[in-house]
Every structure is written in C-alpha cells, then in structure tokens.
Amino acid sequence: MRQCATNSRRIALRLSALLSLLFALTAPAYAVLPSEMLANPVLEARAEHIGSELRCLVCRNQSIEDSGAELAHDLRLLVRRRILAGDSDAQVIAYIRSRYGDYVLLRPPLEFSTLLLWGGPLVVLLLGAAAIVLFYRSRRGQSAPPPLNPDEQRRLAAALGEARE
Amino acid sequence: MSRRWVFVLPSALFALLVGGFYVGLQVHSDVLPSPLINQPAPRFSLPPLIGGQRGFSSADLKGHVSLVNAFASWCAPCRDEAPALDALARSGRVAIYGIDYKDKPAVAQAWIEALGDPYARIGADDGRVAIDWGVYGVPETFLVDRTGRIRYKHVGPLTDADVSQTILPLVARLDR
Numbered sequence: 001m002r003q004c005a006t007n008s009r010r011i012a013l014r015l016s017a018l019l020s021l022l023f024a025l026t027a028p029a030y031a032v033l034p035s036e037m038l039a040n041p042v043l044e045a046r047a048e049h050i051g052s053e054l055r056c057l058v059c060r061n062q063s064i065e066d067s068g069a070e071l072a073h074d075l076r077l078l079v080r081r082r083i084l085a086g087d088s089d090a091q092v093i094a095y096i097r098s099r100y101g102d103y104v105l106l107r108p109p110l111e112f113s114t115l116l117l118w119g120g121p122l123v124v125l126l127l128g129a130a131a132i133v134l135f136y137r138s139r140r141g142q143s144a145p146p147p148l149n150p151d152e153q154r155r156l157a158a159a160l161g162e163a164r165e
Numbered sequence: 166m167s168r169r170w171v172f173v174l175p176s177a178l179f180a181l182l183v184g185g186f187y188v189g190l191q192v193h194s195d196v197l198p199s200p201l202i203n204q205p206a207p208r209f210s211l212p213p214l215i216g217g218q219r220g221f222s223s224a225d226l227k228g229h230v231s232l233v234n235a236f237a238s239w240c241a242p243c244r245d246e247a248p249a250l251d252a253l254a255r256s257g258r259v260a261i262y263g264i265d266y267k268d269k270p271a272v273a274q275a276w277i278e279a280l281g282d283p284y285a286r287i288g289a290d291d292g293r294v295a296i297d298w299g300v301y302g303v304p305e306t307f308l309v310d311r312t313g314r315i316r317y318k319h320v321g322p323l324t325d326a327d328v329s330q331t332i333l334p335l336v337a338r339l340d341r
Contacts, residue, residue, distance in 0.1 A: 057197065057301035070267065071301055074292045099299040101200040124178070131174065 031068045038080050047080045050092050054079070055106045063106055199299050199318040206233075206309050207297035211288025214270045221262050221288030226313045230339045232332070233307040234284075235264040235295055238276035240303045246322035247280035253328050254283030259308075259336045263287040266295050266303050308332065310339045 030048065038044040048065055054075065056067035064072040064079075075096065082092045096104055108114045148156060201207075210222040226233070234250065236243040254261050263284040265273045270289055277284070288294070298307065299318075308317040317335055319327060 060195075070292075074296060078293075078296060098200060099296060100301065101197060101299070103197050127178070128175070 030065045031072065032065060032076060033073075036073070036076055036080065038083070043080075043083050046089060047076070047083055050079050050083075050089055051076055053093065053106055054096060055104050057100065057104065196320045197301065199315070201299050201315045202318065204315055206307070206313050206315050207294070209288075209294045209297060211264065211290055211294055214265060214274050214287050214289050219286065221264070221286040223313065225262060225286055226309050227311070229311055230259050230336050231309045232259050232261045232336075233264065233298075233309060234261060235266050235290075235298065235300050235303050235305045237266045237268045237303050238273045239268065240266075242322040243304045244280065246304055246324070247283075249323045249325050249328050250283040251281040252325070253323075253332070254281075258333060260285045264290050264295060264298070264300075266290055266300065267292050308335055308339070 032048065032051075038047060051065035052063045054064045056062045056064045056069055056072040056075075058069035058071050059067045062072075064075045066072075078096070079092055082095055087095065093105070102109055108117055110118055206223055206226055208223045211220045213220040225231070232253070250261060253259065261283045263277075263286070265287055268289070273287075273289075277287070298305075298315075302320070304322055306319040306323055307315050310316050316339060317331075319331070323332070
C-alpha cells in the first residue's frame with residue numbers, strides 16, 4: 001500500500017512540474033487571426049515583431065498584435081501588405097508613423113524633444129546619488145571627539161562591564 | 166547648510182513634477198495631433214455608395230477649399246454632428262465630401278438621406294483610404310486648402326460652436 005502511494009505522489013509531482021514548464025513556454029496570446037497570417041513564417045514573424053512595436057490607437061495601451069479592435073486588424077493587414085511589397089521593418093514603421101504620428105510607436109523615439117523623457121529617470125537617479133555623496137561628505141567633516149582621560153576610561157570600562165552582565 | 170539643501174532639493178523637484186503633471190492632465194490628451202497638417206492630402210479614388218454615381222477622389226479636392234468628413238452609419242457621434250454639417254452645407258461656404266468608413270452602402274445611403282445629405286460627393290471606404298488620412302475613429306473632419314493640402318483636422322463630432330469659431334474662420338482665411 002505505501003509503495004503505491006509513494007508512486008502516485010511522484011507521478012503527481014512530475015506531472016505538475018511538466019505542466020509548469022509547458023505554461024512557462026507558451027507564447028503571448030496575440031489577437032492575430034489565422035486568416036491574417038502570412039504563409040511565409042519568416043515574414044509572419046517580422047510582421048508580428050513590427051506589430052508589437054505599434055500602438056493600437058483604439059485601445060491605447062495594447063499593441064496592434066494584442067488588440068482585438070478593428071483598426072488594429074486593419075493595421076495588421078497593412079503591415080503584412082507592406083512586408084509583401086518589399087518594405088524593410090524600418091520602412092513599414094515609417095509608413096505608419098507618417099500617417100499617425102509618434103504616438104503610434106509604443107516606444108517613444110529617441111530624439112531631442114524626448115531627451116527629457118528618456119533621460120529624466122537617469123537624471124533623478126544621479127541627483128539622488130549626488131545628494132547621498134554630499135550628505136556623507138558633510139558628516140565626515142565633523143572632527144572626532146577628543147580621547148578619554150584615565151578617569152573617564154575607568155568609567156567607560158565599568159559601564160561596559162555592567163552591560164555585559 | 167548643504168545638509169538642509171540636500172533634503173529640500175528632492176522635495177522641491179517632486180513638487181515641480183506634481184505641478185507639471187497636474188498641468189499636463191488638464192490638456193485634452195486623448196486627441197492625437199495629426200502629422201498630416203500642411204501635408205498634401207493622400208492620393209485616393211473611392212467608389213460611390215450607389216453604383217452609377219461618381220465616387221470621390223483626390224482630384225475633387227483641387228481648386229477650392231474642401232471639408233472632408235469621415236463618417237459611418239454605425240457611429241453614434243456621427244449622428245450628433247449631422248445637424249451642424251447640414252447647416253454648414255446649406256450655407257454654401259465650403260464643399261463637403263464624405264468618406265463612408267467601413268459601412269454597408271445601402272444602410273449608409275438611407276442614414277444620410279434621413280439626416281439630411283450635406284455631401285457633394287461620397288466615397289465608400291473599406292478602411293484603407295482612411296488609414297492614409299490617419300483616421301483612427303469616426304467622425305473625423307479635415308479641412309483641405311485649394312492646393313490640396315490638409316490644413317486642419319478635427320477629431321470627434323463637429324458642434325455648431327466648432328463650425329462658427331474654428332471651421333468658418335479658417336475657411337475664410339484659406340479662401341483668400
């Protein structure tokens with residue numbers, strides 16, 4: 001009896017380990033329909049990569065690959081049409097950006113106007129680090145206390161002796 | 166003294182940020198600026214709603230100031246702006262053209278007739294031409310000048326106030 005119970009426990013453990021591994025390996029759930037996908041898997045992978053960089057303008061915090069909106073569907077088809085027409089990834093993104101503006105890019109472009117956006121966190125971090133450095137430097141400037149005279153040393157030893165008990 | 170400064174600075178920065186974000190929140194941020202302002206309108210040719218009528222193409226936009234209105238019969242705000250568009254059409258101040266966006270032609274035709282047809286021409290679009298105009302929802306309205314350049318874009322339904330305070334003065338400026 002004990003033998004069987006041990007076995008089934010082992011099986012349960014192995015099964016749950018396998019399931020966990022499988023769940024970890026699943027791809028993100030895209031809204032791309034099978035009918036939209038390109039036949040060529042290399043081109044389709046490019047299309048999905050480009051699409052994941054483009055914002056759905058209806059559901060603003062999703063990419064067009066993730067969004068179920070009609071506009072996202074239309075833009076997914078457009079991305080695939082441009083790829084089939086021979087555009088590079090950069091050209092496809094430029095095509096859509098020229099029509100919808102910078103907001104259609106999920107990652108803001110790195111330009112002079114967005115320097116504050118990209119650099120801001122780093123600047124704040126550096127300011128904080130500078131503040132810490134200055135704070136400790138000002139503390140170190142304080143002079144050490146003068147050494148204890150023999151009477152004070154005896155009192156210190158007595159106090160420490162008491163604390164140890 | 167540098168000690169106090171070190172504590173005041175982060176708080177001051179934070180206060181500045183809060184102030185900045187508060188101001189930013191007042192701006193109506195869900196309307197996207199169009200990169201097509203002052204660019205030539207896209208080249209397109211759309212079929213008519215009803216066979217036999219001439220459709221709507223970019224050639225129709227040359228030589229006069231035009232209002233291009235993207236709409237659909239399934240769009241509730243489009244219904245809201247119908248009276249303002251109708252009044253504008255009656256005034257005869259500007260030619261109004263329609264892009265019927267992802268719609269059923271027969272349904273759209275009936276819808277337009279019921280609300281008063283302000284359009285000189287209407288093109289039936291499956292969505293591809295609208296993408297060239299940077300349309301991300303309906304209704305959206307564009308003002309195109311005599312040379313065919315987009316000069317203004319309005320997102321959302323047009324109100325009478327929009328027409329009198331923004332559209333008509335701009336039309337007058339572009340007409341000169």
